[in-house]
Each structure stands twice: as structure tokens, then as C-alpha cells.
Amino acid sequence: MLKVAMENELALHQMKELKLNGESIVLFRLKDGFYATQNKCPHLFAPLHKGKIMDGERIQCKFHRAEFDIRSGKSCKWANFPPGIQMLNMVRGEKDLRTFPVKVENGEVLIDIN
Numbered sequence: 106m107l108k109v110a111m112e113n114e115l116a117l118h119q120m121k122e123l124k125l126n127g128e129s130i131v132l133f134r135l136k137d138g139f140y141a142t143q144n145k146c147p148h149l150f151a152p153l154h155k156g157k158i159m160d161g162e163r164i165q166c167k168f169h170r171a172e173f174d175i176r177s178g179k180s181c182k183w184a185n186f187p188p189g190i191q192m193l194n195m196v197r198g199e200k201d202l203r204t205f206p207v208k209v210e211n212g213e214v215l216i217d218i219n
């Protein structure tokens with residue numbers, strides 16, 4: 106596992122972009138701990154760390170407002186903004202996010218990217 110942050114570095118509902126082995130990953134701090142997902146939105150690759158955390162549990166992509174469960178990576182709402190984007194959804198179908206195991210040890214946040 107790789108050390109990516111100190112536990113006290115992120116406030117509640119804060120995100121941090123990580124570049125690990127050429128992959129962009131986003132680290133989240135939620136009320137019950139840390140989570141990590143791929144950072145590229147599977148719709149049209151917007152960086153999710155520039156999005157908004159909704160209700161303390163979903164990340165909303167800032168481009169077309171797709172939403173994903175941060176803990177599981179499951180798609181909750183596919184791209185729906187601006188009106189008409191649904192036409193594109195026929196070729197950019199709904200996909201979940203890849204997630205990565207995270208643990209905290211001695212105040213350090215560690216990620217398994219394998």
C-alpha cells in the first residue's frame with residue numbers, strides 16, 4: 106500500500122487529487138473514513154475532484170452532473186445536464202467508478218492501487 110496523505114490533512118468532505126502509477130485518483134474524507142476512486146468521470150473524463158460532494162456520500166461531476174456513490178463507486182445518476190445531453194448517453198452509456206482500498210495506520214492514509 107502507498108502512503109498518500111496524513112490523516113489530518115483532509116477536512117471532512119474534502120478531496121485530494123492523487124497521481125499514482127500514471128493514474129489519476131481522488132481521495133475523499135467522509136464521516137466514516139477515507140475512500141478513493143478513479144478521478145476521471147467515465148462519461149467524458151472530467152476530473153471528479155473538481156465536482157461537489159452531495160449529502161456527504163455522492164460525488165457529482167461538474168460537467169454533466171452524473172453522480173456516483175463514493176464508497177462503492179456505483180453510478181447513482183447518469184449525465185443529465187444540460188438538457189439534450191441524454192442523446193450522447195446512447196454512445197456513452199452508464200458506468201461505475203473504479204474504487205481502491207484505503208486504510209489509515211498511525212495517522213497515515215494508505216491506498217492499494219493494485
Ligand code: FES
Nearest residue numbers: 146148149166169
Ligand atoms: S464528464 Fe462527467 S458527467 Fe459528463
